[in-house]
Amino acid sequence: xxxxxxxxxxxxxxxxxxxxxxxxxxxxxxxxxxxxxxxxxxxxxxxxxxxxxxxxxxxxxxxxxxxxxxxxxxxxxxxxxxxxxxxxxxxxxxxxxxxxxxxxxxxxxxxxxxxxxxxxxxxxxxxxxxxxxxxxxxxxxxxxxxxxxxxxxxxxxxxxxxxxxxxxxxxxxxxxxxxxxxxxxxxxxxxxxxxxxxxxxxxxxxxxxxxxxxxxxxxxxxxxxxxxxxxxxxxxxxxxxxxxxxxxxxxxxxxxxxxxxxxxxxxxxxxxxxxxxxxxxxxxxxxxxxxxxxxxxxxxxxxxxxxxxxxxxxxxxxxxxxxxxxxxxxxxxxxxxxxxxxxxxxxxxxxxxxxxxxxxxxxxxxxxxxxxxxxxxxxxxxxxxxxxxxxxxxxxxxxxxxxxxxxxxxxxxxxxxxxxxxxxxxxxxxxxxxxxxxxxxxxxxxxxxxxxxxxxxxxxxxxxxxxxxxxxxxxxxxxxxxxxxxxxxxxxxxxxxxxxxxxxxxxxxxxxxxxxxxxxxxxxxxxxxxxxxxxxxxxxxxxxxxxxxxxxxxxxxxxxxxxxxxxxxxxxxxxxxxxxxxxxxxxxxxxxxxxxxxxxxx
Amino acid sequence: xxxxxxxxxxxxxxxxxxxxxxxxxxxxxxxxxxxxxxxxxxxxxxxxxxxxxxxxxxxxxxxxxxxxxxxxxxxxxxxxxxxxxxxxxxxxxxxxxxxxxxxxxxxxxxxxxxxxxxxxxxxxxxxxxxxxxxxxxxxxxxxxxxxxxxxxxxxxxxxxxxxxxxxxxxxxxxxxxxxxxxxxxxxxxxxxxxxxxxxxxxxxxxxxxxxxxxxxxxxxxxxxxxxxxxxxxxxxxxx
Ligand SMILES: Cc1cc2nc3c(=O)[nH]c(=O)nc-3n(C[C@H](O)[C@H](O)[C@H](O)COP(=O)(O)O)c2cc1C
Ligand code: SF4
Ligand code: FES
Numbered sequence: 001x002x003x004x005x006x007x008x009x010x011x012x013x014x015x016x017x018x019x020x021x022x023x024x025x026x027x028x029x030x031x032x033x034x035x036x037x038x039x040x041x042x043x044x045x046x047x048x049x050x051x052x053x054x055x056x057x058x059x060x061x062x063x064x065x066x067x068x069x070x071x072x073x074x075x076x077x078x079x080x081x082x083x084x085x086x087x088x089x090x091x092x093x094x095x096x097x098x099x100x101x102x103x104x105x106x107x108x109x110x111x112x113x114x115x116x117x118x119x120x121x122x123x124x125x126x127x128x129x130x131x132x133x134x135x136x137x138x139x140x141x142x143x144x145x146x147x148x149x150x151x152x153x154x155x156x157x158x159x160x161x162x163x164x165x166x167x168x169x170x171x172x173x174x175x176x177x178x179x180x181x182x183x184x185x186x187x188x189x190x191x192x193x194x195x196x197x198x199x200x201x202x203x204x205x206x207x208x209x210x211x212x213x214x215x216x217x218x219x220x221x222x223x224x225x226x227x228x229x230x231x232x233x234x235x236x237x238x239x240x241x242x243x244x245x246x247x248x249x250x251x252x253x254x255x256x257x258x259x260x261x262x263x264x265x266x267x268x269x270x271x272x273x274x275x276x277x278x279x280x281x282x283x284x285x286x287x288x289x290x291x292x293x294x295x296x297x298x299x300x301x302x303x304x305x306x307x308x309x310x311x312x313x314x315x316x317x318x319x320x321x322x323x324x325x326x327x328x329x330x331x332x333x334x335x336x337x338x339x340x341x342x343x344x345x346x347x348x349x350x351x352x353x354x355x356x357x358x359x360x361x362x363x364x365x366x367x368x369x370x371x372x373x374x375x376x377x378x379x380x381x382x383x384x385x386x387x388x389x390x391x392x393x394x395x396x397x398x399x400x401x402x403x404x405x406x407x408x409x410x411x412x413x414x415x416x417x418x419x420x421x422x423x424x425x426x427x428x429x430x431x432x433x434x435x436x437x438x439x440x441x442x443x444x445x446x447x448x449x450x451x452x453x454x455x456x457x458x459x460x461x462x463x464x465x466x467x468x469x470x471x472x473x474x475x476x477x478x479x480x481x482x483x484x485x486x487x488x489x490x491x492x493x494x495x496x497x498x499x500x501x502x503x504x505x506x507x508x509x510x511x512x513x514x515x516x517x518x519x520x521x522x523x524x525x526x527x528x529x530x531x532x533x534x535x536x537x538x539x540x541x542x543x544x545x546x547x548x549x550x551x552x553x554x555x556x557x558x559x560x561x562x563x564x565x566x567x568x569x570x571x572x573x574x575x576x577x578x579x580x581x582x583x584x585x586x587x588x589x590x591x592x593x594x595x596x597x598x599x600x601x602x
Numbered sequence: 603x604x605x606x607x608x609x610x611x612x613x614x615x616x617x618x619x620x621x622x623x624x625x626x627x628x629x630x631x632x633x634x635x636x637x638x639x640x641x642x643x644x645x646x647x648x649x650x651x652x653x654x655x656x657x658x659x660x661x662x663x664x665x666x667x668x669x670x671x672x673x674x675x676x677x678x679x680x681x682x683x684x685x686x687x688x689x690x691x692x693x694x695x696x697x698x699x700x701x702x703x704x705x706x707x708x709x710x711x712x713x714x715x716x717x718x719x720x721x722x723x724x725x726x727x728x729x730x731x732x733x734x735x736x737x738x739x740x741x742x743x744x745x746x747x748x749x750x751x752x753x754x755x756x757x758x759x760x761x762x763x764x765x766x767x768x769x770x771x772x773x774x775x776x777x778x779x780x781x782x783x784x785x786x787x788x789x790x791x792x793x794x795x796x797x798x799x800x801x802x803x804x805x806x807x808x809x810x811x812x813x814x815x816x817x818x819x820x821x822x823x824x825x826x827x828x829x830x831x832x833x834x835x836x837x838x839x840x841x
Contacts, residue, residue, distance in 0.1 A: 051765075053773035053786040060776045335777070352774065357649040357667040500755065500774070500781035501650045507696040510779050511730050538689050541662035542652045 004039045007032060012047040019048045020368075022058050022350030026065055027291075027331055034113075035069045061352035061499075063117065063334030064291050071106045071113025073151045075099075076130040080119035080253045081448075081489040082411045082474055086126035094141045098148040112151060118336060118493055119253035120292040123411035123474070124179045124418045131157050133294040135176050168263045174295050178260050182434065184421025185397055186385050186405040187378070193267045194310070196387045197318035200278055203387075208279040209235060212383055215391035216403040221247055221339075221376030222446065222470035223546070227383065230373055234363040235280040237371035242282040244273050245348070245367055245374040248289045249332060249339035252447035253493060254472030257407035258377040260419050262289075262296055265381055266303050267312075270327055272380025274317060275387055276373055277325040285327040286367065288344050291334050300329060336497040340545050341374045342366075343499065354499045355545035378407055378471070398424035402463035406471060410435045412444075413477030424463040432458065437475045442482055442562070447472035448490035449550035452482075454561040482558060482565055483520055490554035491516060498547060504539055505548030512536060512552055519569050529566050533559055608670050610677040612656075617679075619670045626654055626665040629681070635832035636681055637690055637722070639697075639715055639806055640756035641666040648757040653693045653719070656681045687723070694719045695728035702734060702751035703807075709817055710808030712824030716754055717807075718831035737782070743790035745798035746810055753783045753809040763801045765789055771801070783809065 001009075011028045015021035022044070029040045036059045045052040059065045064076075077083075077092055092114075096102055099112045106113040122128035125137035134157040136147060150160050164170035165177040180188075203211075213228030234242060246269060250258040262269060273285040289297065304327055307313045315324045330348045332338050338347045342356035345367050366372025375383075382404060386394045395403045402424035408431065411417045415436030422431070428443055444452050445462070446469040453460065453467075460466050476486055491513040500506045515532055518524050536552030536559075543549045559566055584598045591598045606621035612634045619628035624647060629636045639651035649667035656665045657680040665681075668674075680686060697703075697716060705711045737750040759772040760783075771789050775782040795812075802810045821827065 049767065049769070051769040051771065051773070051786040051789050053775075053784045054770050056775060056784060057773035061774075352777070357647065357664070359669060496778060498778035500776075500778045501648070501757075502652050503650070503693050503696055503700075503754075504652055506755070506779055506781060507700045508692075511696070511699075514731075535692070538692065542655055542689060542693070544649055544652070544664070 002039065004029075004033065004037055005043050008040050008043040008047065012044060017047050017049075019050055020348075020350045022048065022055065023331065023333065023347060026059050026062075027333060030065050030333075033069070034072060034074070035066045058350060058352050061335065062291075062332070065333055069106060069110060069113075070115065072111050073132055073157065074113045074115065076115050076117035076120070077103070078118070078120045078122065078126060078128050079116040079489075080123070080126075080493070081444075081486050082123045082254065083119070083126040083128065084489060085412060085476075085480065085485060088127045090141070091127045091129075091139045091144060094144045095148070098145055112148070117292075117334070118497065119251070121250055121256040121259045121290070122176065123254050123256055123409065125177055126411075130292060134158055134161060135174060135292075135295055136160075137175055137177065168299075172263070172295055172299050176259070176263075176295075178263060179418030180260065180264075181410075181416050181418040182420040182422065184405045184407075184423065186394065187261070187265070187381055187407060187421050189385055189389070191265075191268065191385060191388060194271070194312055194318070196271050196384045197274055197312055199387055200275075200318055200320045200323065205235060205279045205281060208275060208387060211387060211391050212279070213391075215383075215386045215394040216401075217379065217382055217386065217394065218402070218464060219376055220378035220382065220406065220470065222252065222449075222468075224464055224468050227375065227379055230363060230375075231276060231279045234371050234373045237364060239371055240281065241368075241370045242280050243367040243370055243372040244276040244280065244282050244285040245341075245344065245362075245372055246273050246285065246287040246380060247339060247341065247344060247374055247376050248287055248293070249344060250290055250293075250377070251336040251339040252449065252470055252472050253490070254411055254444065254447045254474045255409045255470055256411075257409045257419055257471050259293060261377050261381055261407070262293065262300070266296075266300055267307065268381045268384045269377050270304065270307060271312070272375070272382075272384045273327055274313065274325050275383055276375065276380065278317075278320070278323055280371070280373055282373075283324050283326070285325065286330050286348055287327060288330045288332060288338070288348055290332045290338075294331060297329065297331065304329070335499075336493070337499045337545070337547050340547060343545070344374065345372065352499070354501050355547075357544060376470075399463055399465075401465055406462065406469070408462075408469070408473050409471050410473045410475065412473075412475035413437060413440065413480070414475045422462070425461055427461050428453065428458040431462070431473060432475070435473075435475065437477075439478055440475050441478045441480060442476040442486075442558075444472070444474035444476060444486065445469050447474075448493055448554055449546065450553065451557040452476075452486070452554065452561060453557070457561070482562060483516070483569075487554045487558050488513070488516060488520070491551075494547065494551035494554075498551070499545075502543045502545075502548050504542040505544075505551060508535060508539060509548075509551050512555055516555060519566060522569060522571050524566075524570050526567075526570050529559060529563070529570070532556075606672075608672065608675050610674050610679055612679040612681050613683070621670055621672065623670045624666055625656070625658075625663075625668040625670060625674070625679070628670050629665065629679075630835045633835065634681060635835040636665045637719060637832065638666060639719065639754065640758060642758050642762065642804060645758075645761050648761060650755065650757055651693065653690050655686065655689065657683075657686065690719075691723040691725065692729070694723055694725055695730055697754045698725070698728050699730045699732045700735070701753060702737065704751075708752065708808040709811055710752075710805075712821065712827055713819065714808060714826075715806035715831060718826045721826075722831055740785060741813075743785055743787060743793070745793045745795060745813055746785060746790060746801065747813055748783065748785050749809050749811060750782060751809075752807045754807055755781055755783065756806055758804045758806065759783070759801050759810060762804055763797060771797075 127139040128137040218224040338353040343353040347353040362372040408420045539552040617632040647666040654665040740748040
C-alpha cells in the first residue's frame with residue numbers, strides 16, 4: 001500500500017470515518033505531504049463514502065490546501081494593506097532573491113515555496129510571515145536572510161524562534177508580541193481563573209441569561225447582536241441537543257485582539273463558553289480557530305486538558321450536579337468568509353465555507369442543524385467578567401446604549417500600534433492621540449468592510465450609535481496613496497475571499513475593482529465615479545452575507561469622504577460621458593492597412 | 603402545510619398564502635411572477651443568483667429563501683419596481699460577461715432561462731465588458747457533456763442530482779471568481795440515462811448537455827418559443 005493511502009486510512013480511522021471531520025483530515029494530509037494529492041482525495045472519498053468531487057469541493061475552497069506541493073517549507077507572506085505599508089514588497093524581493101524563486105512558486109528542489117496570504121492578524125508587527133505554521137514578525141532583510149539560510153541548512157522552523165515576549169508566548173515558542181498599550185477596566189480587570197464557574201452553583205441558567213441581558217453587552221465580533229437575547233432565544237429552542245461555538249476566526253484585516261486574548265486569557269475564553277453552555281443547556285462547545293493561529297493550538301489543547309483535570313470541564317462542571325460540558329477545537333484553513341457565523345458552522349462540519357441562507361438562524365438550526373449560539377472571543381471574555389463582577393458593574397463603563405469596553409486593534413501609521421481597551425464613546429481624535437498618530441490622512445474603522453473616514457469626521461465616536469467596530473482601526477498617513485495602497489488592496493481582498501455563491505458578490509466585485517483601476521490608470525471619465533456608487537450600492541441590497549454586502553465599502557466610503565481624490569484622476573475633458581479617447585490614434589493602424597486617410601468628424 | 607393563511611401585498615396586489623411556503627412560490631400562486639434562476643421545485647433553495655430579490659417592508663430579501671410567516675402578515679412587498687428591475691438586469695448582464703455564452707451554437711437556445719431573462723430585460727449589449735474566461739469543457743463522462751463556459755453556478759445540479767446513497771455527482775471547485783463546476787468521473791461512469799436527462803433539464807442554461815442525442819426539440823417547440831419567461835405564472839389559479 002502506498003504511503004499516502006496508509007496515512008489516509010490511519011487518520012480517517014481515528015475520526016471514525018465521519019465526513020464532518022473532513023477539515024481535520026485534509027489539514028493532516030496537507031501538513032504531511034505538503035499538498036493534497038489526488039490519491040489522497042480518492043482514498044478519503046472512499047473512506048468517508050462521499051463522491052470525490054465532494055471532497056475536492058472542500059479541499060479546493062481553502063487557501064492553505066494546495067493541489068501542488070507547496071514546498072517542504074512554505075512561506076506565506078502577508079500582503080494586506082498594512083503589511084504593504086510596512087514594507088512588505090521589499091521583504092518579498094529579499095525572499096525571492098534568497099530563496100531563488102518568485103512568489104507563487106516552489107524552488108526546483110521542492111524545498112521552499114513562496115506564497116502571498118491575506119492578513120494574518122499581526123498588523124501591529126508587520127511585515128510578517130507564516131512559515132510552516134510558525135509566525136515570523138517585524139521582518140527585515142537581515143532576518144529574512146537568516147531564516148532562509150537556516151532553512152536551507154535543514155533547521156526546523158520552530159528552532160529559529162529565540163526571543164519571546166512574556167511567558168505565554170514562550171510557552172507557545174512564538175515570537176509574536178502582545179503590544180498591550182492600554183489596559184482597560186473590564187477585560188484587564190483582575191480575574192481569578194475559575195471564579196465565574198464557581199458561581200454556577202448559586203445561579204440558575206436563567207439567572208445567567210438575565211445577568212448577561214442586564215449588562216446590555218452586544219456582540220464584539222462586528223454585528224453587535226445583544227448577547228443575552230441570543231442566549232435567551234437559544235435556551236428556549238425546542239430541540240435539546242445544543243451547541244456553543246466560539247468564533248476565533250479573526251479574519252477582518254487589521255484585527256488582532258482575539259489573538260491577544262487567546263494568548264493572555266485563554267481560560268477566560270473557555271470559561272465564557274462553559275457559561276454559555278450552562279445558560280442554554282448545551283454539553284458541547286467548539287472553538288473555531290483560524291489556521292493562522294495554529295501556533296496556539298498545543299497550548300490551548302493543554303489548557304483544555306488541565307481544565308478537565310480540575311473539573312472545569314467534563315462531568316458536573318465546577319461541582320454543578322448534572323451539568324456536563326466539554327470543548328473541542330476546530331482548525332480553519334484560510335478563508336475570511338468562515339468568520340461569518342453560518343459559514344463557520346459549515347466549515348466546522350467539514351464543508352466549504354459557504355454562508356447559509358437565513359432563516360433558519362443558528363439559534364434554531366446551527367451546528368449539526370441543532371440550536372447553536374456563536375460568539376466572538378472578546379464577547380465571551382466580557383461575559384466571564386460580567387458573571388464574576390455583576391452586570392451593574394459592567395454598565396458603569398461605556399455609554400448608555402453601548403455598555404462596557406472594547407478592545408481596539410490599532411495599526412498602520414502611528415507610533416504605538418497594538419491593543420487598547422477603551423470605553424465605548426471615545427472619539428477618533430482621542431484614539432489618534434492615544435496611539436501617537438499625527439496628521440493622519442484617513443482612518444479605516446472596522447476593517448475593509450467598515451468605513452474610511454477623513455479628518456473632518458475625526459470627531460465621531462466609536463459606539464453602536466455612531467461607528468460600531470469589531471476593533472480594527474487602521475491609520476493611514478499622509479504619505480500613502482489612499483486608492484492604491486488601501487482601496488485597491490481591500491478590493492483585491494474581497495475578490496479573493498468571496499465564497500462565490502452570490503452572483504453580485506462573485507461577479508460584480510471584480511467589475512468594481514476593474515473600474516477603480518481604470519480610474520487610477522487615468523482612463524476614467526467623470527461618469528465612472530457615479531457609476532461606481534450606483535453599482536456599489538446594489539451590493540448591500542443583493543448579497544446574502546455580510547461579506548458581499550460590504551465588499552463595495554472601500555470604494556463607496558472613499559468616494560463619499562475623499563471624492564476629490566477620484567476626481568483628480570479623471571483627465572480632461574471632465575464633462576459627463578465624453579471619453580478621453582483619441583479616436584484618430586486608435587484607428588490609425590487599420591486606416592494605414594486600408595490605405596485610407598484618418599478623417600474624424602466631430 | 604399549515605392552515606394559517608397570511609395576507610400581504612405585492613406591488614399593491616392583495617395576496618394570500620399558506621404559512622410556511624417560500625415567498626417566491628407564494629407569489630406565483632397569487633399570479634405574480636418573481637424572476638428566478640437558481641430556484642427549483644422541491645429542493646432546498648440555494649439563494650445564490652439573487653435575481654429574485656424583492657423588498658419586504660423596504661428590506662431587500664431573496665424571495666426564494668424568505669418564508670411566509672406571521673411576520674409577513676400585512677407586509678408590503680415590492681417586486682416590479684424600476685430600481686429592483688434594474689438590479690435584476692444587472693445580474694443577467696453580469697452572468698453574460700462572466701462566462702462565455704454563445705447562444706446561436708447552444709442546444710439549449712430557446713429553452714435557456716438565462717437567455718429568456720436577457721430577452722425579458724431587453725439586454726442588447728451588457729453594460730460590462732466581457733471577461734472571456736478560459737473554461738474547460740469536460741466531455742469525458744459517457745452520458746454528459748459539461749460545458750463550463752455556460753455554467754452560471756446556480757447549484758441546481760449539485761443540489762438535485764445524487765446517487766442512491768446520497769452522493770453528489772456535481773460539486774463546486776474553488777471559490778469566488780474562480781468558482782467552477784466539476785462532475786464526478788467515477789459516479790458519472792454509471793449514471794443512468796434518466797438521471798442525465800434530469801440533470802440536463804434542470805440546468806437553466808446549456809452547461810449540462812446529454813450525449814448521444816441532440817437538438818431533439820425542434821424550433822417552435824422550445825420552452826420559450828411562444829411566450830416569454832414568466833408568462834406561465836401570470837394566470838395561475840389559486841390552489
Ligand atoms: C465576512 C464576515 C466575517 C466575519 N468574521 C468574524 C470573525 O472573524 N470573528 C467574529 O467574531 N465574527 C466575525 N463575523 C461576525 C459573525 O458572523 C458573528 O456575527 C459573530 O461571530 C457573532 O458573535 P458576537 O455576537 O459575539 O459578536 C464575521 C461576519 C462576516 C459577514
Ligand atoms: S455574499 Fe459573497 S461571501 Fe457571502 S454568501 Fe454570497 S457569495 Fe458568499
Ligand atoms: S431564485 Fe432566489 S436567489 Fe436565485
